[in-house]
Amino acid sequence: MRAINEVRVEFPSHSGNEAFARSCAACFAAQLDPTLEELGDLKTAVSEAVTNAIVHAYPDKLGTVGLKLRVLEGGVLEVTVRDRGVGIPDVARAMEPMFTTGGDERSGMGFSIMESFTDGLRVRSAPGRGTTVVMLKRLSRREES
Amino acid sequence: MRITGSCSGGELKLRFSGELDHHSAREAMDAVSERIDALLPRRLTLDLSGLGFMDSSGVALLLRTEKKMRELDGRLVVTEVPAQSLRVLRAAGADKRLTIRE
Numbered sequence: 001m002r003a004i005n006e007v008r009v010e011f012p013s014h015s016g017n018e019a020f021a022r023s024c025a026a027c028f029a030a031q032l033d034p035t036l037e038e039l040g041d042l043k044t045a046v047s048e049a050v051t052n053a054i055v056h057a058y059p060d061k062l063g064t065v066g067l068k069l070r071v072l073e074g075g076v077l078e079v080t081v082r083d084r085g086v087g088i089p090d091v092a093r094a095m096e097p098m099f100t101t102g103g104d105e106r107s108g109m110g111f112s113i114m115e116s117f118t119d120g121l122r123v124r125s126a127p128g129r130g131t132t133v134v135m136l137k138r139l140s141r142r143e144e145s
Numbered sequence: 146m147r148i149t150g151s152c153s154g155g156e157l158k159l160r161f162s163g164e165l166d167h168h169s170a171r172e173a174m175d176a177v178s179e180r181i182d183a184l185l186p187r188r189l190t191l192d193l194s195g196l197g198f199m200d201s202s203g204v205a206l207l208l209r210t211e212k213k214m215r216e217l218d219g220r221l222v223v224t225e226v227p228a229q230s231l232r233v234l235r236a237a238g239a240d241k242r243l244t245i246r247e
Contacts, residue, residue, distance in 0.1 A: 097238075109237040117236065
């Protein structure tokens with residue numbers, strides 16, 4: 001699908017950048033005039049994807065996390081979160097609710113929340129090469145809602 | 146994340162304000178645990194009205210706090226949950242495992 005507008009940012013996998021990433025996505029989405037609920041859902045989904053990259057992709061070192069945001073035709077926002085970290089050996093298992101390798105500090109609900117709060121989720125991963133999460137979010141202009 | 150609170154008659158009341166994510170959750174959990182361990186309240190009320198954002202890291206914190214209170218024969222009550230936080234709790238199914246009051 002053709003992109004009407006696009007922005008790419010990269011940042012080191014410091015946990016403090018989770019807030020930056022979700023705020024960045026919300027600022028970019030503002031051009032589509034979304035509702036507060038849609039903005040909240042978008043920020044939550046981005047926060048989950050970026051936190052996964054920070055916690056799981058680079059467990060022992062800092063790495064780079066890429067965030068690509070594209071406005072597609074029809075008021076759809078595409079969010080891509082990419083890392084070059086350790087990868088996920090079994091994506092289907094990692095996406096099961098309550099599955100986590102992060103101990104009791106993690107809820108294991110990150111992918112479930114990403115799925116609930118977006119209109120499409122794709123995860124590609126290769127061990128040793130990294131993970132790419134692509135989410136689609138349809139944003140209704142406020143006057144239409 | 147900022148946590149303020151008071152304790153009287155066996156009830157500890159804590160109010161969260163700011164953003165509760167993976168970055169802030171560990172420090173917040175430590176702060177909550179320290180107060181529970183020091184005061185051993187029978188009831189802990191967490192007022193979330195000041196939360197501007199919460200993700201699944203916040204869900205994990207609330208579930209760990211609920212478990213900790215239960216192990217001490219106490220009870221956790223979560224109040225004043227903002228709309229975005231409530232959507233996250235519901236999506237994670239945690240609203241059924243927590244006592245949430247308006």
